[in-house]
Amino acid sequence: MITFSKRQLKIPKFARDVYLVTGGNSEFRRAFPEKRTEELCIEALQEAAKYVGMTATELKKYIHTCYYGHFADHFGDQLLGEAVIHDRLGLDPLGNIGVKTGGATGGSTIWEAAKAVASGYSDCTLAMGWERMDEVPTDEGNNYISCAADKDWETPLGHIYTGYYAVMAQKYWNVYGREEESFRRTLAEISVKNHGYAYHNPFAQAGMKITVEDVLKSPVVAYPLRALDACLMSVGASCVILADKETAYQMCKQPLLLYCAAGSHTLRVADRRDMEIPLLPNETEETYKDLDKEFPGGERYPGFTGFLAARMAAYYAYNWTGIKDPCEDLDLVELHDAFTISDVQTYEDIGIRPYGRGRTYVESGDCYHTNPKTGKPGKLPANLSGGLIGCMHAVGATGIMQVVDLMYQIHGRHAEIHGDPERWKRYGKQKPKDWEDLQVKGAKRGLAISHAGVGSHVTCTIVMQPDARLDK
Amino acid sequence: MSGYSVKVVEGKYNLSGEFHTIEPNQPILDEKGKLCGITNPRRIVHHHSLGGEAPFFQAITRGRLLATRCDNKNCKDGFGSIFLPYRIHCPDCLERNTEIDVTDLANKTARVYSFMVCERSGAFNTLEKPIRFVNVEFDGVATILMSYLLGKQEPKIGMKVRPIFRTKKPTYTITDLAFVPAETAEKDLPADFTFSK
Ligand SMILES: [Zn+2]
Numbered sequence: 001m002i003t004f005s006k007r008q009l010k011i012p013k014f015a016r017d018v019y020l021v022t023g024g025n026s027e028f029r030r031a032f033p034e035k036r037t038e039e040l041c042i043e044a045l046q047e048a049a050k051y052v053g054m055t056a057t058e059l060k061k062y063i064h065t066c067y068y069g070h071f072a073d074h075f076g077d078q079l080l081g082e083a084v085i086h087d088r089l090g091l092d093p094l095g096n097i098g099v100k101t102g103g104a105t106g107g108s109t110i111w112e113a114a115k116a117v118a119s120g121y122s123d124c125t126l127a128m129g130w131e132r133m134d135e136v137p138t139d140e141g142n143n144y145i146s147c148a149a150d151k152d153w154e155t156p157l158g159h160i161y162t163g164y165y166a167v168m169a170q171k172y173w174n175v176y177g178r179e180e181e182s183f184r185r186t187l188a189e190i191s192v193k194n195h196g197y198a199y200h201n202p203f204a205q206a207g208m209k210i211t212v213e214d215v216l217k218s219p220v221v222a223y224p225l226r227a228l229d230a231c232l233m234s235v236g237a238s239c240v241i242l243a244d245k246e247t248a249y250q251m252c253k254q255p256l257l258l259y260c261a262a263g264s265h266t267l268r269v270a271d272r273r274d275m276e277i278p279l280l281p282n283e284t285e286e287t288y289k290d291l292d293k294e295f296p297g298g299e300r301y302p303g304f305t306g307f308l309a310a311r312m313a314a315y316y317a318y319n320w321t322g323i324k325d326p327c328e329d330l331d332l333v334e335l336h337d338a339f340t341i342s343d344v345q346t347y348e349d350i351g352i353r354p355y356g357r358g359r360t361y362v363e364s365g366d367c368y369h370t371n372p373k374t375g376k377p378g379k380l381p382a383n384l385s386g387g388l389i390g391c392m393h394a395v396g397a398t399g400i401m402q403v404v405d406l407m408y409q410i411h412g413r414h415a416e417i418h419g420d421p422e423r424w425k426r427y428g429k430q431k432p433k434d435w436e437d438l439q440v441k442g443a444k445r446g447l448a449i450s451h452a453g454v455g456s457h458v459t460c461t462i463v464m465q466p467d468a469r470l471d472k
Numbered sequence: 473m474s475g476y477s478v479k480v481v482e483g484k485y486n487l488s489g490e491f492h493t494i495e496p497n498q499p500i501l502d503e504k505g506k507l508c509g510i511t512n513p514r515r516i517v518h519h520h521s522l523g524g525e526a527p528f529f530q531a532i533t534r535g536r537l538l539a540t541r542c543d544n545k546n547c548k549d550g551f552g553s554i555f556l557p558y559r560i561h562c563p564d565c566l567e568r569n570t571e572i573d574v575t576d577l578a579n580k581t582a583r584v585y586s587f588m589v590c591e592r593s594g595a596f597n598t599l600e601k602p603i604r605f606v607n608v609e610f611d612g613v614a615t616i617l618m619s620y621l622l623g624k625q626e627p628k629i630g631m632k633v634r635p636i637f638r639t640k641k642p643t644y645t646i647t648d649l650a651f652v653p654a655e656t657a658e659k660d661l662p663a664d665f666t667f668s669k
Contacts (some may be wrong), residue, residue: 002549002564033500033508077512142594152525153557156645157620158603159594164618167607171586174629222590270557270607270618297629304586304607304616 002275009278011319012261014118019248019255020463021124021241022059023404024048027427028205028236028392031134037076038088040237041130044397045089048239051417052252059241060089062251064122066096069109069129069396074144076132085128102148103338104262105129106238106399107450107459111260113242123247129396130237141233148453150268162230165454166222168269169341171304173224175297176356177341184224186359187340188215191228191389193368194337198386200436202424203401205232205392229340231388238400240407256410257469258403259321260461263312267456269304277301278311280351281318282325287354295356307342310349310451313460317447318351321462322470326352327366327380329470331443332409334402336451336458337387346449350460352380369438377441384409384438399450399459406446406463414439444468478519491517524560527571532649533642535669537578537635539613540569553614574610575668578635581611582651587627599647606651608633622662623652640664 024047026040042056049059066089068082078084082098101108106129113127133141143159154164177183192210199207210228218228241251248255266272277288292299302308314326323329333352337343347358361382365371368378385391385405388398408414415437417423424431445464452458476489493515500509522529531538542550542562550564554572562569588605597603604621621627622636632654641664642648650665658667 033502137595139593140595142592143596144594146594150557151520152522152529153646154618156598156643156647157605157618158590158599159597160590160592160603161594162592163588163590163603163605166588166590167586167605167618170588171607171629174586220591222588222592268557268618269616271555271559271563271615273553273614 002273004278012316013320014114014259015120016118017245018114018117018258019243019245020258020403020407021243021248021251021255022048022052023238023240023400023407024051025203025397025401025404026237027203028234028394030205030232030234032235033134037081037130037132037237038085040235041085041089041128041239044128044237044239048241054251060091062124062243062247063091063126063241064094064124065113065116066091066094066126066128067099067109067113067116068096069099069105069127069400071100071102071105071131071395072144072148074147075135075141077135085130089128091126101457102452103336103395104399104450104452104457104459105396106401107260107448107461108262108399108457109396110240110242110258110400110403110461111262111459113240114258114260117242117244124241124243124251126239126241127400128237128239129398129400131394131396132235133233133394134235138233153268153270161453162222164269165338165342166225168304168345168454169222169225169339172341172345175295175305176358183359184216185212186362187229187344188212189362190337190340190343191215194383194387194390195228196390197369197384197438198390199432200438201386201391201418202420202427202429202431203392204386204390205234206390207386208390225339225341231338231393234392234394236392236394236397238397238404240400240403254411255466256407256463257466258461258463259317260459261313261316261320262457262459263309263316264457265302265308265455267454269454272302272304272308274300275302275308277355278308278315280311280314281323282351283354291356298356305345306355307345307349307451307455307458309455309458310346310449310460313449313458314350317460317462320471323462326350326447330380330445330447332381332384332406332440332446334385334406334446334448335382335387336398336449337383337389338393338451340389342451346451350447350449369440381440384440399448399461402448402450403461403463406448409440409443410446410463410465412439412443476517485519487519525558528558529644529646529648532637533639533644535575535637535639535666536573537575537649537668539572539574541572542567543570554612555615556610556613556617557615574613575635577612578610579668582608582633582635582654584627584629584631584633585609585616586629587621589626598643606633608651619646620650621652622650622665623656623660625653634667636661636665636667637669638664639666639669
């Protein structure tokens with residue numbers, strides 16, 4: 001049984017408030033043979049400038065330090081790729097640094113950029129992330145990703161990260177999923193939902209109208225997971241601009257408050273040791289009194305059924321921002337749906353549902369924009385961008401894209417950006433005739449989870465209207 | 473590609489032969505002959521230190537399974553914890569752990585905590601597919617070792633297993649350790665593998 005000290009469990013805070021001023025995405029695709037990475041990053045920065053009615057030149061004059069999220073030098077075949085982008089963005093003479101935390105790189109980049117503003121070092125920072133995953137064949141890409149696991153203890157086992165990850169899915173499937181066909185269908189519903197939302201998102205790589213049967217018939221990747229349960233491999237870039245209050249209001253009319261917290265857990269799942277479940281504000285010891293009786297095999301925490309890093313990121317973020325219950329206090333979320341089953345694990349880690357009950361978030365219809373059971377707005381819509389399954393997973397950009405999409409929602413400008421027929425055309429796509437406006441009416445607070453691999457790093461970013469703050 | 477050798481002589485790397493090969497690059501054209509990019513081929517051999525974990529990797533080639541234990545009485549969370557993966561230092565107090573032989577414990581108590589049958593692999597994979605990943609629990613061990621299952625049987629949670637060792641033609645990687653269902657007979661072991669010695 002391992003324990004954490006009071007100091008380790010201290011609730012974080014910023015020395016001053018941090019505001020999200022603007023953000024932007026490039027388009028996302030499996031491959032961009034005709035574009036260099038810098039072209040995608042410039043596209044994202046230009047989007048961010050335009051969103052607040054500035055030129056890129058005007059926006060750049062505010063930026064004081066730069067944070068670049070880029071998971072794998074190997075993929076782009078360029079060491080210090082961050083410096084190449086910084087150079088091409090023409091941001092001399094500003095201090096800049098690269099951030100790498102695997103799948104959580106995007107979220108971690110925001111974490112760093114926010115702290116620079118909060119400390120007072122900078123009044124305005126850039127967090128830019130990207131990934132270039134199209135320059136090696138898929139099996140060599142899989143090898144590179146597996147090199148982010150322990151090279152001596154894990155990588156030689158198949159050179160396939162999915163294998164190291166999927167053992168956790170298997171345990172969850174067995175213990176909390178009870179290997180039920182009905183649970184398998186619930187997982188498929190998540191894929192249908194996220195591909196379906198991506199269908200209305202012009203930035204997205206894999207918008208599709210599919211059915212539960214399509215998911216269940218797609219090829220097995222690692223039983224019970226199938227191809228349509230898995231996230232995409234993508235190329236693209238995303239950025240956000242953060243600032244202190246005064247600067248933020250000079251730059252735009254409606255900046256949003258931003259908080260970002262981070263947690264970690266062992267890089268090798270093999271090293272996970274037992275501990276008590278750290279409780280979130282909406283849980284008590286009573287919540288888990290009978291957990292192992294109800295779900296035999298769930299005796300170990302986190303075992304392979306939960307992600308401690310996600311739980312801790314939520315613990316820090318909720319206690320800091322004053323969120324008591326995510327379903328009551330948040331209006332929408334963007335979660336790291338690397339696989340449908342890890343999406344369910346995250347519902348539990350971040351307290352949308354208690355451990356063991358994640359599936360009910362989908363089965364109740366709460367996770368939808370419009371609850372299919374009632375026809376009314378979903379209680380807490382998830383991954384309206386399409387997420388990693390439907391929109392993109394260009395690793396270093398992912399956690400940033402989520403926050404950009406939350407921003408569109410909280411500003412009430414989602415339809416303006418996603419519904420613009422010119423944008424669809426520019427990306428070589430036809431805006432669907434049955435395009436739907438996925439704006440969450442009156443959205444004030446949103447949360448994004450950025451998650452690395454088997455759960456080594458997780459960040460929890462919360463953005464909200466300044467008048468909706470709960471911590472003062 | 474084995475036109476090279478690496479040795480350690482008097483505490484220094486002693487390298488000889490070819491560690492990379494040079495191949496010309498090629499243009500990438502579109503269907504109309506427009507230049508889109510170039511290929512950048514390379515083959516590189518790294519030499520990598522196993523450092524304080526080397527005893528573990530040597531032991532599995534000899535049919536023994538080593539773990540480590542924190543023996544620091546002042547270590548509140550870690551004292552007495554057994555680590556497998558072999559950890560050189562205790563993650564709690566950072567004192568150097570004591571090496572212990574857990575071969576007999578593994579022979580008697582190893583069981584599958586979770587598993588995954590994986591049809592795919594990445595480049596450079598040397599294992600036969602599908603790969604049957606198993607996460608193995610042992611009595612009294614704080615951690616859950618990742619390995620793979622050989623033999624004809626499909627893995628199951630709770631299944632009793634035994635470690636086997638590639639003692640005949642070792643690769644000196646973690647793939648020299650695998651598991652088989654506990655009731656497997658010596659004669660049915662895969663080529664190059666034996667039970668503990
Ligand atoms: Zn210790």
